[in-house]
Amino acid sequence: MDIRVHGSTPPTPFLSASDLFETEHDLDRPVHVRVRDDPDERTWTSHPGDHHILNISRQAATSAMARELALHEYSHMARNEQSHPSHTQSTAEALFLAFAGKSVERRKLTHCYQIANHMKDIYADDITLRVGPSDKLVAFLESELATAVADRPTHPRGRRMTATTDPEMTAVNAAFALALVERHGLVGRDHRLYDLARTASGDAPTVDVQGFKYRFLSLVDDPDESEYRKALVDAAEEYVLDGNEDGQAAD
Structure with a gap:
């Protein structure tokens, strides 16, 4: 998986989530992680053609749930690539x-x-x-x-x-x-x-x-x-x- 974290947020939870995800799945398109300053943003995913975007608030990206939230969004990306x-x-x-x-x-x-x-x-x-x-x-x-x-x-x-x-x-x-x-x-x-x-x-x-x-x-x-x-x-x-x-x- 190709994970690209934009901004100053540590990439560790997103890379750790990809390690878990790759035990059974993979993504064909790269993932761009966009960290938002809005604390209420939470997480959501978009799929603009040749890549996926994981939108997440800085608060969520640095929380104890960051890895689990990223893993959940990778799963949405997989379903998108499967055309489920x-x-x-x-x-x-x-x-x-x-x-x-x-x-x-x-x-x-x-x-x-x-x-x-x-x-x-x-x-x-x-x-x-x-x-x-x-x-x-x-x-x-x-x-x-x-x-x-x-x-x-x-x-x-x-x-x-x-x-x-x-x-x-x-x-x-x-x-x-x-x-x-x-x-x-x-x-x-x-x-x-x-x-x-x-x-x-x-x-x-x-x-x-x-x-x-x-x-x-x-x-x-x-x-x-x-x-x-x-x-x-x-x-x-x-x-x-x-x-x-x-x-x-x-x-």
């Missing part, structure tokens, strides 16, 4: 199919993009958890969900559970966390994540946490484009349409 449907399917196209002829409030559409991100993360972490340790990831999920349940701060994108102040989205985030740990057998049923998920579920009675957990958990390893598109459309419809008390999308 989770990373090639247009979310906007799927939402158009789900809500054609309906009026949907903007916050719900924003949440649907986060649901799509969770589905991408499931497939990325199928790689991440094969090559790297899980202890920090579990602690990360627990911490982020606890924060979301407590005060629900906001953040627009990237690997962050607290994507919105809305308790409905926090409940979906809880479902994602449970699905991820169950998919890989990471914790027992007495883990604190289950208590936090019950609290999140109680705050959002219109969201079927168990139903969303099953949706994330049951994503098949190698779907074709049609299967994945249907899974994304179905998840969006359940969140927006089934989650409304009157059964209709909101204006």
Whole structure:
């Protein structure tokens, strides 16, 4: 792997993550690591043609989670190079199919993009958890969900559970966390994540946490484009349409 770290941040966590990643995978295109000064940037990846870009805040790049965050983003890059449907399917196209002829409030559409991100993360972490340790990831999920349940701060994108102040989205985030740990057998049923998920579920009675957990958990390893598109459309419809008390999308 060709890792190029731009700026004055030490490259150690990114190189260490590549060492782990290369035990089972490789990337054809080079990775440019861009360290941002914005402490809320977290991590996210883009793929501008002949290389990948890993965007990360300086705070995250120098944290104890830096290696694990980089490893997760390398997994997204691998899925992109594999042309995996989770990373090639247009979310906007799927939402158009789900809500054609309906009026949907903007916050719900924003949440649907986060649901799509969770589905991408499931497939990325199928790689991440094969090559790297899980202890920090579990602690990360627990911490982020606890924060979301407590005060629900906001953040627009990237690997962050607290994507919105809305308790409905926090409940979906809880479902994602449970699905991820169950998919890989990471914790027992007495883990604190289950208590936090019950609290999140109680705050959002219109969201079927168990139903969303099953949706994330049951994503098949190698779907074709049609299967994945249907899974994304179905998840969006359940969140927006089934989650409304009157059964209709909101204006």
